[in-house]
Amino acid sequence: MSTEITVSTKIIHDLQKLHQQRATGELVITSNQSASQWQLYFYLGRLVFATGGIHPVRQWHRAFRHHCPNTYKSGWLTKVKPTSKLWQADILTQAIQQEQITTVQAKAVVQSIIQEVVFGFVEQKTLEIRWQPSQPIAQQTAFLSVDQIIQEAQKLRQEWRSAGLGHLQEFVPQFSPDLAPIIKDPALLAAKTSPTVNANLTKLMQGKRTLWDVALKMNQPLYTVIRSLLPLIRQGIIELKEIPDLPFPYPAIEQRKFSCSPKKKGLIACIDDSPIIGQTVKQILQPLGYEVLSITNPLEGFVTLLDNKPDLIFLDLIMPHTNGYELCTFLRKTSVFQNTPIIILTGQDTMIDRVRARMVGASEFLAKPPEKTKLLHIVQKYLEVNKTKPANIPINASFLSSPA
Template identity: 30%
Template sequence: MNNSFQAIQILQDAAAKCKSGHLQITANQVTWDLYFTGGMLENATHSLQSLATMQHYLLRNNQESIAKIVPNVAKNFPPRQPLLPSILKQLGQKNHLTADEVLSLKTDLIEDALESYLWLREGEYHWRDDQPLSSHHTTIKGDDCFIISNLLDNLIIRMKAWQKLSAVISSPYQRLFCANPALIQQKVPSGNLNPTALEKLVKLMQGKTLRQISLFLKQDELKVAQLLFPYLQSNILQLKYPQPTLEKLPCIPPLKPTNTLNKNQNNPQPRNNYQPTQSQQKKTYKIVCIDDSPTILDMIKAYLEEAEYEVITIDNPTQSLTCLFKHKPDLVLIDFSMPGINGNKLCRIIKTSPLFKNTPLIMISGNSKMLTPENMKEAGAIDYLAKPFRKEQLHNIVNKYLSNNSKVNQRLTKGKNDTQSSFKPVEKPNIKQSEDLDRKPITITRNEQDIDPITGLANRQCLEQYLSGITKNTENTKSSFSLIFIKINNLIDIQDTLGETERDNTLRNVTKQMHSLVRANDVVGRWSDNEFVIVFNNIEHPKILAHISQRILNTIKQSPLLVENQLNLKLSHTVKINSLVGA
């Protein structure tokens, strides 16, 4: 039995509790492996990532020559050795890629794995504290751990953009085609392609996926999907399902609309004592979907649950009768072509039972020639739906036979509330929220005398009080903390050369860059005129702290403001683990 879980919450908990270990998730025969050290992500992969995945990102980054040698590099490793990390390491060792290019490619592969992980709505997952990354994967010299909140910030924004397209697109691995090229000349609302460009694109498609098309256009697949969305919505272009292996990956989760039907449920009017009787209350209809494709079932389930139906899915048609008698559905969706027993025969069997005499049966098939009124009548089906279909088409045919969802249907077809999502982005809390979830929070007060007026950070007096408090706390709870001091050695030169205003702007910019790289439960403060301190809760591993320090220094030096003004900051850092300043 699969376990429902919140993908984002699991990552946030791992970061907040500074966990180290291996998180493994399995869903639909695909496995995701995420490795953590001190609440930071070391690596993330899934079992369908392949040489083609690595080549895709190399080609996207205009590294065609490197992409060509990847298969040859792969031959150097035994089958059981983790392949992509090994190839990545060798590409760096043989100087095919620079250290920055290796890190960039690793980031692409991690984000690729995490994107599909965030789309999961259920799965079996296990946490192993005793399995570090080094025991499973070939590590890369000088590679960085990744701050989870930074990864999530970008991926959640990206997921929301995909969700706005989910009425038509369910996966970047869907294959594009144009059933009627004559429609290319039609004007499409919100379409940004002229007919000539669209015609060239249609010739290029030939069953290629959105991801493959993105390489030809030298664009990210999300941007390509946004570009083609109006033409898919107008049915000028169509999408086929992914190839069998890739269709095991999760579909784009649909946006969850605001439940306007229950808007006043928690705010009853004081003078209105009316309560609907049981017969007047809205019934939740139950739908059973029978299809041998888990991807199709996931998509149908997501679409119909959005419309407030209860959905049971069956991927083994030979076991469907037992499930039907158990759940007694109000409507059944049946795929026409299935192994073991086809939908036509299954419909006839179902209709022999008096229990389902009045239950609507709707046939679904990608073979439109089989979906004729004569075949439907012979099988006992009341209607049919041709694949591929859009969310609105599925809603319309189901609502046609289950009438009580008319209000929901109006809301879905008139205008979807695309701003709502079942996931909330990571919020950057203020300094009062610097706390570990496993212990009583220790706060830094926001009194005016405790704040540095230039950067808005806690000043030294406030920081010393805070450090004294968490030292006592760590002694009692056996937890830990570490400090990283960042010093601007030439700040006085900037002031003398460019003036106090530019000095203050530099300090604010450094503050902004540090805040972008730390976790929600870490604290950033201004220790002295030219020195900052970051307090990391429950991180004491020297390697991780060295990685963090270097990343902070690099990010500050490469910030747009400094580059634009040609400011060369001379930075240094000091790391202190489990100790007070001066101890």
């Protein structure tokens, strides 16, 4: 039996257990491959909401805009104030109570989000699953049966394979529908497509919409859109790039109160005179359980490093009054940081730079601005090298042996 089948079968088994035991709480699913995380919320064994992945805010806006267009355009979302942990579900409840949307629309939003969430983890090679019993969440309108979830996941997976997309990652590394298509060769695109198709693709594929967004805009299944784009991707006419999630929609509320707080995995320092780089690293790593210490003044920040003793250091190469080579040499001469992984952040990735970095004790290079996939790869390489997970799914869930 393949790893993929083992993972899918295990998830189905655990969902059925939750249903049988009429459990209420949160199922947290974490990918060891991509470090992404998803949350499924249950009430008496029925699924009532889900969220997670790398674009939870974009995911929410996409579903609400599609199924509740009038409310979305009215500006009501800018006036509502969520108060519970799961802000998306709280907004749906308030929208129904204020007669902004119908229960049918609310259920459609929930189903749409759950489909995306399930798609996000169902094809992962290795997963960790953790069950957290808790109080019911606010959303009590849309109840999905476990059988329905399983059937939809299996149908989606079969459609994906039937479209010839089962081995997509073999030629599109780290493929995800959360990537955004952008046209790299407009002249060749114009030569390969009709004027109408060329105009439509040029409008849709500017690197601002994910493949999920494009599929919804085109009113086509995701697998159909990707299959039609594959020849253009293979020819280098269209490229897939990472884009950030939409901003958290309620800045007056601290986002960390509404997100799942995974166990802290380690402290990472980012030494860069640009606060934007530090913020980028935080946005990528903090939701996954890492603590990030941003230092913009390297000379004054040395005391901060000594006080906190980070597990890994990202170090900018070019800074005022010093540079990454000098600071790396200084850190390596300090007993506290002799064995700490130090990653040079730079846009100067030449053979000479790499040799010089090795000579002063740097562990590796990372281009600026840091891309999420490459950043996660380095962090996992140096901080989780001794925490490699087996191919099966480790479960830490009391519900597998006792009633909820």
